[in-house]
Amino acid sequence: MKKRLAFAPLALIGAVALAITGCTGGSGSAGGGAGGEPKGDPNAEVEFWSFTGINQKDGVDKYLELKPDAKVKLSEVGSTTETATALTAALAGGKVPDLVMIQNDDLPKFVENPGNFVDLRTLGGDDVGEPYLDWAVNAATGENGEVIGIPTDVGGLSFAYRADLFEAAGLPTDPDEVAEAWSTWDKFIEMGEKYTEATGEPFVDNVETTVFFATVNQVSEKYYSDDGEVIFESNPEVKDAFQVAVDTYDAGISAGIAAWSSGWAPGKANGSFAVTTAPSWILQGLKTDAPDTEGLWRVATLPEGAGNWGGSVIAIPARAENPAGAWQYIETMMSPDAQLEHFTETGTFPAAETALESEEVTSYTDPFFGDSKIGEVMAQSVLGFSEFYNGPDTSAIGGALLNALVDMEAGNTAPEDAWKTGVDSANAALGG
């Protein structure tokens, strides 16, 4: 017995060693995109990684209709973040796919090391990004001009509101009038105060995603300056954007229901709030969450107009086995006409400028949203979107500021301390 006990500390260390998982990673692969013709047979199998929830299968089916000899093996890896994590692991030393979707929020980390991907200029020429929104292409462009991804879609931003609740509160109900009434954020808050006074109910679902995500993307420089310096702390535009969210909370018009929290879906159905953020890809979820509110919602231009939330690019890893097949997919499915057709079939908002200006997009309406001019509103929001540089820590900084607002709404941080809390935690994330 005694002897066994004497060994126990040793065994213990062994057990701890067993139980703790370490992170491993292979060495990063270097080497830029191959020049000239892509190697491989365009009709050989293409391994394609996409995310769940965007129904990529529709696109693949369409492609196979157009190219009956081609073969595509589609994997829906997981959420956008999970897919980016899996891609990172694969790039670091595993088997890479031939074709992969990357969500815009995850993009800066990959753009920072463009050598991991095929420079698409080598396949499609120097003007390969020409047809698409400038800011969307630039988001996928490396330091020396390498285009590592073609924009597949963008997340045109608008606000959705309940016309019936607006009417009961004595507010305008027509989308154009509403957009006019809340043309600035100050007016938006005033409107919310009127609403809350009249009904006793909160106006917006929350201030972090609905207000801050919108305001912080209506800037000329965000967390980085145009030459890549971290400036979020000193940039007055960011602080103002944050302050709008704090003011909205201070006005007492927020329900404090975080997006995707348990109260959010029921809140949309039972009128816990009257306004929520509405990027193009969220509209379907609104229908699913609150089917009984058909015809009550409207979609209007958000305060101060422009916005984008989300969107993705499609890329070919440098070590892909079949870049020829991957490129054939991109050429076939990402042309402006193909994106437009994909929009009419699935509602995925195109990233190609001609598609955004087309009749099909601008005239798009939906009876669920009272035939609001959804297409026009969203197209305007992304066409008017002003460009700014996103660096590798953009999402970490954004997450820290967002969390400070969430914590303020939970009552844990005083509104006047929220900015400092957010800045401190963003600086911690940066390693400062």
Add this chain to the structure above:
Amino acid sequence: MTTTATTPAATTTMAIITRGGPKGRRPPARRIRSSWAERVAPYAYIAPFFVIFAIFGLFPLLFTFYVALFDWNPIGDQVFVGFANFERLFADARFWNAFVNTFGIFLISTIPQLALALLLAHLLNHARLKYANFFRMALLVPYITSVAATAIVFAQIFDRNFGLINWVLGIFGLPSVNFLASQVGSWVVISAMVMWRWFGYNTLLYLAGLQAIPREIYEAASVDGASSRQQFFHLTIPALRPIIIFTVIMSTIGGLQIFTEPLLVAPEAGLTCGAARQCQTLSLFLYEQGFGQFDFGYGSAIGVALFVIVVVAALINFFLSTRTRGER
């Protein structure tokens, strides 16, 4: 004691059997030397474990120590930075926050859990229970239930808007509690989950230990006039010491690495387990830095720190739980 008395002859026989006899015949030495395979065989039998452990356990562990010295981007550059990651770590409020959370959750979940498990095992062992086997099996159900399923159910129970607890509070006209928004509240939710999952497992371990204690000791104690409370503290607990040590150490190792529960308790809160990192544990912080931010060097430094913390905590617990014997 008459029942256990043995004849002298029987005692001698026992001695001969156990000692192998006074002139126990040994096999010839030559045979041992010739069977080299026989000597190697035991090592070959245990080799698969150690080989696999070396590849999937030891190598990643050592490699983590190595990576912790770099600014390591998995898809970019790897720059040697010496101990800079550790300097940053010790100055990082998020690390200490995770440290406090981990120990908070560990203490709230483990201490009452082990005490209750011991008590329940005692009851299951001594009471004249009908269907005792049913109760013993039922204890294992939470353990074999997937953590993910447990997390979803508990998240529902403690939910701010539609949770069972807040519903009950509402019936009595009390305001609803947003458990996950506060630090202690979220610790309680996670601890409840951990207790639910491991309570039965530890009870069964204690029960197995209790059943191995000979009845005669208790009978003797009763004859000597020891109350059942005295029996519990002076017989049961000392006899269970090896098992108590085992459960304490395993709970320490598991509890300090808690990951799944805080990750799943509030999916919308993400890898920080809430906006103020109110329930982010060390493992979750490691995962956030390593696989959320792809900062493998810093993530590895957290891993090394976690390793040291777990070893130290387990050693402290080990010496504390072995020392209690000396006090008797």
